[in-house]
Amino acid sequence: MRSTPENAELALLLEVAGTPKPGNVDRRREYPDLGFDHLLAGAVGAREGFDMAADGESIGTAFQRAIEGMAKQRGGNTQFGAILLLMPLVSAAGTGALSPERASRVVDATTVRDAVGFYRSFDHVNVAVGDPPPGVDPPDVRLGSDAVPQIRDRGLTLRDVMEAGTDTDGIAREWIDGFPRTFDAADRIRALEGPVSERGATVFLELLAAEVDPFVVTQHDRETAIEVRDRAVEALSGQQDVDELAAEFVERGINPGTTADLVAGALFLALEGGMAV
Amino acid sequence: MRSTPENAELALLLEVAGTPKPGNVDRRREYPDLGFDHLLAGAVGAREGFDMAADGESIGTAFQRAIEGMAKQRGGNTQFGAILLLMPLVSAAGTGALSPERASRVVDATTVRDAVGFYRSFDHVNVAVGDPPPGVDPPDVRLGSDAVPQIRDRGLTLRDVMEAGTDTDGIAREWIDGFPRTFDAADRIRALEGPVSERGATVFLELLAAEVDPFVVTQHDRETAIEVRDRAVEALSGQQDVDELAAEFVERGINPGTTADLVAGALFLALEGGMAV
Numbered sequence: 001m002r003s004t005p006e007n008a009e010l011a012l013l014l015e016v017a018g019t020p021k022p023g024n025v026d027r028r029r030e031y032p033d034l035g036f037d038h039l040l041a042g043a044v045g046a047r048e049g050f051d052m053a054a055d056g057e058s059i060g061t062a063f064q065r066a067i068e069g070m071a072k073q074r075g076g077n078t079q080f081g082a083i084l085l086l087m088p089l090v091s092a093a094g095t096g097a098l099s100p101e102r103a104s105r106v107v108d109a110t111t112v113r114d115a116v117g118f119y120r121s122f123d124h125v126n127v128a129v130g131d132p133p134p135g136v137d138p139p140d141v142r143l144g145s146d147a148v149p150q151i152r153d154r155g156l157t158l159r160d161v162m163e164a165g166t167d168t169d170g171i172a173r174e175w176i177d178g179f180p181r182t183f184d185a186a187d188r189i190r191a192l193e194g195p196v197s198e199r200g201a202t203v204f205l206e207l208l209a210a211e212v213d214p215f216v217v218t219q220h221d222r223e224t225a226i227e228v229r230d231r232a233v234e235a236l237s238g239q240q241d242v243d244e245l246a247a248e249f250v251e252r253g254i255n256p257g258t259t260a261d262l263v264a265g266a267l268f269l270a271l272e273g274g275m276a277v
Numbered sequence: 278m279r280s281t282p283e284n285a286e287l288a289l290l291l292e293v294a295g296t297p298k299p300g301n302v303d304r305r306r307e308y309p310d311l312g313f314d315h316l317l318a319g320a321v322g323a324r325e326g327f328d329m330a331a332d333g334e335s336i337g338t339a340f341q342r343a344i345e346g347m348a349k350q351r352g353g354n355t356q357f358g359a360i361l362l363l364m365p366l367v368s369a370a371g372t373g374a375l376s377p378e379r380a381s382r383v384v385d386a387t388t389v390r391d392a393v394g395f396y397r398s399f400d401h402v403n404v405a406v407g408d409p410p411p412g413v414d415p416p417d418v419r420l421g422s423d424a425v426p427q428i429r430d431r432g433l434t435l436r437d438v439m440e441a442g443t444d445t446d447g448i449a450r451e452w453i454d455g456f457p458r459t460f461d462a463a464d465r466i467r468a469l470e471g472p473v474s475e476r477g478a479t480v481f482l483e484l485l486a487a488e489v490d491p492f493v494v495t496q497h498d499r500e501t502a503i504e505v506r507d508r509a510v511e512a513l514s515g516q517q518d519v520d521e522l523a524a525e526f527v528e529r530g531i532n533p534g535t536t537a538d539l540v541a542g543a544l545f546l547a548l549e550g551g552m553a554v
Binding site: 010027045197277 | 304305349473553
């Protein structure tokens with residue numbers, strides 16, 4: 001059996017290997033400044049943070065280390081959201097079987113220290129996030145380390161920070177809701193047959209067709225995100241050629257990142273559950 | 278800076294990502310029973326052995342651990358030769374700068390214990406090797422652990438074992454000769470521009486055109502290996518479409534594995550030398 005950190009890293013690699021995944025980097029499609037090699041290096045660099053989380057280190061600290069390692073390549077933010085989704089799952093797997101309940105317990109147990117690690121991780125990489133709504137509680141994540149005194153003064157935990165993001169951020173929603181889409185997608189991946197990365201690509205399209213991708217809302221707007229969802233429905237039903245859709249989305253810079261993150265999380269759960277590669 | 282074990286794992290990943298690499302698994306070509314996913318998992322599994330080698334563990338023991346980890350996937354032998362080539366380089370990098378001299382010193386310092394680890398690694402995976410010539414000194418590697426008493430009785434070091442393989446095995450030759458092709462290929466990779474995995478694919482073709490691949494001799498025969506070299510020369514000069522050549526070699530099961538191993542070793546040296554991804 002592979003170790004938990006190995007499975008977490010492998011999940012990132014299998015996710016990016018899956019093709020076609022309309023709008024995202026995969027084995028056959030790259031953006032001019034974000035290529036396949038960058039995602040390979042990002043996954044390798046994240047592993048040390050996964051080691052820490054599986055060993056019981058603060059998940060905020062482990063996350064910061066993973067992002068620092070991920071960022072040692074020239075593509076910028078390669079897997080920030082996927083690693084954020086994986087962290088509580090890796091931490092829970094480090095001490096026993098994986099379940100939504102045990103993963104939620106990790107989230108509920110987060111502290112101010114975890115929130116500090118999370119904010120500091122933004123020092124290492126530019127992450128595309130929207131402006132926080134006026135009057136929202138936690139400080140803007142883009143402040144990075146500069147937000148740390150405020151986090152400490154106000155005693156905000158990482159769960160507090162995530163809870164404030166559930167309306168706009170799909171990963172935050174998974175954290176707070178007990179990872180329902182991630183666990184469902186893992187069941188689906190296990191039920192499919194064939195090479196694991198291909199199953200990941202299939203489930204990517206299914207997830208994309210099921211809900212609007214919050215990252216597309218952030219990067220573009222809700223209208224675009226709804227179009228993306230509807231086009232994925234057409235691709236699933238065969239009305240739309242999926243390779244053409246992939247080429248079109250890359251050309252338009254439409255990158256459903258949250259959906260890819262969910263696939264990475266689901267691949268990890270399936271691998272931890274004993275799925276062979 | 279990435280750590281040495283991170284660079285070793287990343288070298289394996291960037292090697293397999295490079296396309297086209299006629300005859301080998303790459304991002305766009307797979308064998309029915311050996312796919313891209315298997316090579317991703319093989320690279321992830323090898324890392325713990327690289328950690329051990331960089332930390333000064335016996336390279337035979339570290340190698341055995343790397344192969345055990347590599348074998349935790351269903352594709353069989355994915356990267357045996359590449360990991361064997363990398364081990365002395367990773368060990369040398371663990372204690373200082375990389376040079377042919379320092380790598381050779383690691384080879385010269387190998388012991389009986391290293392040879393034992395090497396033979397035991399054959400218990401974890403089927404490796405395609407030719408029959409040893411009659412009367413050759415070290416026991417047949419395919420004996421695996423069963424050869425250990427004989428190795429111990431005769432006091433054979435891993436260098437002794439490798440030296441006996443230099444006529445038929447391209448990795449053994451690199452070990453004994455001071456890794457000349459690996460260091461040359463690293464210089465070439467550094468001199469090229471563009472995504473690192475693409476540079477790897479370019480250098481793969483150059484190496485293939487320069488010498489017959491010993492693994493093709495083992496799996497097929499010398500005549501086939503010479504044809505492969507000559508076709509690579511044609512592909513380099515533009516007389517032969519390289520994608521067509523890749524498709525043809527995969528169809529004929531011609532897999533120039535040693536050449537791919539050299540590229541992985543060269544990518545590692547270039548990464549250790551500070552090449553950015």
